[in-house]
Amino acid sequence: MLKAFADLSTPLVADACIRVDAPLRIAPPGIRAVVPGQRIAGRVLPVRHYGSVDVFLEAFGAAEPGDVLVIDNGGRVDEACVGDLAVLEAEAAGVAALVVWGLHRDTPELVEIALPVFSYGAYPPGPTRLDEREPEALTSARIGPHTVGVDDVVFGDEDGVLFVAADRVEEVLATAHRIHDTEREQARRIRSGDTLREQTTFADYLSRRAADPSYTFRQHLRRTGGAIEE
Numbered sequence: 001m002l003k004a005f006a007d008l009s010t011p012l013v014a015d016a017c018i019r020v021d022a023p024l025r026i027a028p029p030g031i032r033a034v035v036p037g038q039r040i041a042g043r044v045l046p047v048r049h050y051g052s053v054d055v056f057l058e059a060f061g062a063a064e065p066g067d068v069l070v071i072d073n074g075g076r077v078d079e080a081c082v083g084d085l086a087v088l089e090a091e092a093a094g095v096a097a098l099v100v101w102g103l104h105r106d107t108p109e110l111v112e113i114a115l116p117v118f119s120y121g122a123y124p125p126g127p128t129r130l131d132e133r134e135p136e137a138l139t140s141a142r143i144g145p146h147t148v149g150v151d152d153v154v155f156g157d158e159d160g161v162l163f164v165a166a167d168r169v170e171e172v173l174a175t176a177h178r179i180h181d182t183e184r185e186q187a188r189r190i191r192s193g194d195t196l197r198e199q200t201t202f203a204d205y206l207s208r209r210a211a212d213p214s215y216t217f218r219q220h221l222r223r224t225g226g227a228i229e230e
Helices: 008-019 054-060 084-092 107-113 164-191 200-210 215-224
Strands: 039-050 070-073 080-082 097-101 117-119 141-143 147-148 151-155 161-166
Touching: 008 151, 008 161, 008 164, 039 054, 039 097, 039 141, 054 070, 054 084, 070 141, 080 097, 084 107, 097 141, 097 151, 151 164, 161 164, 200 215
Parallel strands: 039 070, 070 097, 097 117
Antiparallel strands: 039 151, 141 147, 151 161
């Protein structure tokens, strides 16, 4: 999956979701890689955290190579729910990365381990609570307004994290590649002096919009074969 994502980005995948009418499920803003520049792509391995790492250890028993552990810690910013030992154990279980809806700790050790970890940021103390566990603890994880599970694939880079249903991934990635190729050609032409306004016949768009206020720029781009927004 990471290989299929290699030439793409989360903005391209997001645009592709809109293009093919797939649900747009984006993790809340601010979730970033501990080590800048790291990228992730893999099946979601969901887990809900209640104050103890035992739920992570249990989740690792169902891990498949390349899975991404997606941790639902409710977006809490009063505790770090994952640190170096949990990340090392994730690596030993074949997990390719972690996404935390919450905070991490042990940053220098995580940098050394180099397994991608995405979170809101670092915070020294771990949990002091132990909440009641929900039945869905190992079957789904909430991240912002979205609920994800093993039927989803997660993608992450420096722009953020998003989720695509596994049965739509092939279609979404193929579309993302087409958008990528179009945008790269447009960028090349801009550098050569052919402005984006010229490429998209923007004056024609303005004329059409004046005659028909319902005519949108997205409609125009699709008619002319351009790409800049979805």
